[in-house]
Amino acid sequence: MLMDAGMDTGPIVLQERVEIAPGETYGELHDRLAVVGANLLAQAIERAAEGAIPRLRSAASRASPGVE
Numbered sequence: 001m002l003m004d005a006g007m008d009t010g011p012i013v014l015q016e017r018v019e020i021a022p023g024e025t026y027g028e029l030h031d032r033l034a035v036v037g038a039n040l041l042a043q044a045i046e047r048a049a050e051g052a053i054p055r056l057r058s059a060a061s062r063a064s065p066g067v068e
Helices: 026-050
Strands: none
Touching: none
16 A cells, blocks of 8 residues: 555555455464465565556545545
């Protein structure tokens, strides 16, 4: 996510949907998300170096005025 003046309102650079398996523990999910997050961060850095950062509007930036 890129920074802006709001709370969680900056553009989203990359995201990936991750399914949570039935019976998956917090620790298992944590470990999987750590790998996914690291891969997304590496992709974002590579794209930034190329000057090609995608910017998707965050859900908070699309919210109704006054709704945080």
